[in-house]
Structures are given as structure tokens and as C-alpha cells.
Amino acid sequence: MEALNLTSSGPTTFILNGIPGLEAAHIWISIPFSVFYIISLLGNFTVLFVVAKEQTLHKPMYLLLCMLALTDIGTSTCIMPKALCMLWFGSKYITVDGCLTQMFFIYMIAIMHSAVLVTMGFDRYVAICDPLRYATILTNARIAKLGLVGLIRAVLLVLPLPLLLRRLPFCANRVIPQTYCEHMALVKMSCGDTIMNRMYGLVLTFVIMGSDLTLIGLFYGLIIRAVLRISSKKAHQKALNTCSAHICVMVITCATSLFPALTNRFGQGIAAHVHTLLANLYLLVPPMLNPIIYGVKTKELRDKVGKYTCRM
Template sequence: MKGWTDCFKNTLNQMNLTSLHPSAFILLGIPGLESVQFWIAFPFCFMYFLVLLGNHIIIIVVKTDARLQDPMHLFLCMLAATDLILSTSVVPKMLFIFWFRSRGILFEACLFQMFFIHCFSAIESGMLVAMAFDRYVAICFPLRHVSILTHSTIGKIALIVAARGVLLIMPHPFLLNRLPFCENTIIPHSYCEYMAVVKLSCGDTIINRVYGLCVVLLIIGFDVMLISVSYYMILKSVLRLPTKEARFKSFSTCGSHLCAIMLFYVPALFTFLAHRFAHHVPLHVHILLANSYLLLPPMLNPLVYGVKTKQIRRRVGSMFCRHSL
């Protein structure tokens, strides 16, 4: 009887040990490039500075100029706010890792960071869909553009995009919280990426992997399909225009949005595919691309829209001229 009791106690102890979460994880940064991480942090810091500067300028310009309260600029303002939150959820901790070797992150903080990264990535994808719909309405129904996309409608679209991101990503931390983590608490990454944390678990992760794959395919696949349909309709409408100049002028209004789409989806798809299928890609290359994916679009979007959008370019120019005087 005593032997059975001891066996039962040992089993319970083992179950309790394996079911406990670690108090903290260790973020390595960029595995394989630890010796040069201190210097790599400088370009990342400069990129983050440009993210803060560019996106704050976009938000201030749109909010303070009544002439920029049209649907395209309101969606651009929301995209800038999303980019600010997305980059801020990653870069400060990353710089602490690179410069001060502050690699520890609490288990709960890791889940929060992971949620914000993936949630606002989903929201950014939804914003790009909303901006594609705006271009479709502006080109195919120019006389009804403002009446269709009223401020009320824009607010509802933004609410739907945000709610979709929250609802789809919310299960991630709960699914991770149910997993047992054993001795390995080292994350070979510079931030708490979902699959990187899942791989540390010593339990059955099939539900986490399947749900993560479904969410990515649902967000990227569905959004890319909607954007493609929007541009198919736009192209059909543009090709009906009588002159080459009219066709070029109409389609040129989509240039900034097409650049933003390429900046977001190309590295996102590469990062997703490399993380799950391309195991021959060196880990430091994958981590650098993942970091760039969270910094390049937020940094370049204000530049792209600032250069290509006449109203923003003039407004920013007048702001700096006024301050210089």
C-alpha cells in the first residue's frame, strides 16, 4: 500500500512540475549574432525614431487640417496609430536586450507582448483592406465617395477591423497558458513570437499549431483576396476611361496604397513560411527579417504617403516652414 502511495505522490509531483509555467523567459535577441547585437541596435533605434516621427506627423497633420478629413486620410491616420502601437510593443524591449543584455521577460509580459504584436498586425492588415475599399469607392463611384464612406461608416469599419483582430488573437495567450513548460525557457528570438513560444512547450501543441496556422491563413488569405477583388474592380473601371491620361491619373491615386501593401504582405508571408516550412533558412536571417517586418512598414508608410500625397506634402512643408520662421 505504501508503495502505491509513494508512486501516486511521485506522479502528482511530476504532473505539478510539468504543468507549472516558468516565471520568466529568456530572449536571446538574434542567435548567432550576439557579438554584434550592440551595433545592430543603432539602425533599429534610428528606424524606430523615424517610425515615431513620421507617424506622429501623419496623425497631427490629419487631425489639425479640416481639408484632410476625407476617408483616405482618416484611414491613413488609423494606419499610423496602428503602426505606432505595433512597433512600440517590440522595439523598446529589443533595444534593452541588444544594449543592456536585459534578456529576461516575465511569463505574463511575454503573453501580453505576443498578443499586442499579433493583434495589431491583424488590425494593420484589416486597415489595408479598408483602404483598398476606399480606393474602390473613390474610383468606381467618385460622385458618391463621401456619401458612402461617411464618418459614421468609417468608424464602424475601424471598429470591425479592431474587433476582428482582438477576437482572432485573444485565444493565443489562453492556448499558451494551458501548455506545460519544462526546463527550456530560452526563446531564440528578440520578441515573444507565438510559434517561438509554442516550440518551448513539452506538451501536445497540435491545437496551438493548427489554430495559429488557421488564423494566419484566415487573416492574410482573406485580406489579400479582398484587396485583389477591389483592385480587379478598380482596374476594370480605369480601363473604361476614354483617354490614357485619365486612366493614369485615376490609377495613380492607388500608388501609395499599393506600396503599403507590398511593404506589409511580402515580408509577412516570407516570415510566416520561413518559420514553419523553410527550416534551412539560417536562424539569424529569419530573426532579422522578422524584426524588419515589424519596423519597415511603420517607418516607410509615412514616407510613401507623404511623398505621393500632395495635400500631406504641402501641409508638412507649411508646418516646418512656420516653425523655421
């Protein structure tokens, strides 16, 4: 099979094939995708608007919630406009540079999202285990610096992915069985030696998830230990309520990200359309549910959202 390099003599476009085997149902599949995307945008922009307008919400916890909302908006917006164009109008072509850029931002935002969750775990740990020093340990300026560190980490860790792909020759079949440019899908299209790409992608997945989940587990282990030392049941309930929204978000994020990542590499017996649907749900469901969870579980935010909703 003739190899085509990603150079001036190589292919200038890839073809996004959507949901393999379900091409006839693309219009119907686009309906829940569109609904998820609209709900995600409405929910996350509402959080950003309410926090920006209310001075009483200018606190580290809500600054972190705004960071989470921004990553959620970025995650879904990286894939949905192009995916909906493909599902609605059959616009399947994407340039090589556009494909690599989309892939870079998808993974960069995902790692930034993980960093925000770690910082939120630390925020809850300080709030419960060292409440008297909370205001001095976690200031808005310090949260902003932690967010900047998380962004720099994400950029540096993801940048090798498109650079490593740039050096590969690609086979004549330029079809990506996806609605967006996913790293392993591009690796599988290559006719060259992809061992470096596969190893770096696998290490990146497990190192980021391993380190971040370990830190979150450590924070919540310390929180549970502190809560168990409290004799008052009312204090128990109050402490757990401050963490419930974050725990729900963590469970949803882990469930929707870990399973697609593992099935993509080790689930050869799983149908292609299942892989693709899982990969899309991983990028659509958490951004849709996160603002709903925090809106329901966080009384102060819920009250402020209700105030602005009643004005409309």
C-alpha cells in the first residue's frame, strides 16, 4: 500500500467517517448530540455569568468552578461544531493541520480538566481539615496561579503528540472512523513505526490519571479521616455535603473517560460504532452534567441562579 507523508507531497486532508456502521442514522444521532451540547453551553455559561455578576461568589471554590466550566465548554466545543457539520451535511473532510490542532486541544483541555479536579479536591481538604487557615492558604490569586501551572503542564505534556504524528508516513486510506481527530485513530492509520506514539499515549494516559487520581484519593482519604473524628452527626453531614458535588463529578469523569480509553486499546472484540459512541459520550456527558450537579448540590450557587432566572 502506497504511503503518503505528512509533507507537501502528502495528504492535505483526512476524512472523518462519523459513526461506522450507523451512517444511515447520522441525522438521528445528531439530535441527542445537539441537545447535550446546547445544555452544556447553557449550563456552563450560566455558571460563569452568575459567578461573574455576584461579588459574594468571588471565592476560591467558585473560581475553581469557573475553571471547570471553561474546560467543559472547551471540551465539547472542540468536537461538536465539526461533528454536527459532518452528521448534518456530510462535511467529512478536515485538513491535516486542522486535525492535529483539534487533537491537541482535546487532550490539552482534558489534562487541564484533570488538574482543576485535583485542585478542587485540595480546596475541599483545606476547607474541612484546616478551616481556620482556609482564607490564608487558598486565596483567589493562589488559585489563579495553580490554574496557570495546570495549563502549562497540559500544554507541555500534550505538545509531543502532534509533533510525533508529524514525522509519520500515512497510508492511502485516510479515513478516521470517528467524529473527531483522536490520537489512536491517527496512529492506526500510519504505515510507519508507531511504537513511540503508542507508548507515549499510553504512558500519558496512565501517568496523568494515576498521579491525579492518587492526589484526589489522598485528599479524600484525609477528609474521611477528619470526618470520622467528628462526634457530631450534624457536623458529619455538613462536611460530607461540601464534598458531594465534587465526588459526583469525579465519578462521572472517571467512568466516562477510563472505559473508552481502555476499550480503544484493549477491546478489539467491541464493535467500532460502540468505540465511537463511547468516545463521544466521554466528551459530551460530563460537560453537560457538571453544571447541573453543582447547581443542585451547592445551595449558594443554586440560590443565585434562581434569582437571575426569576428576573427573566
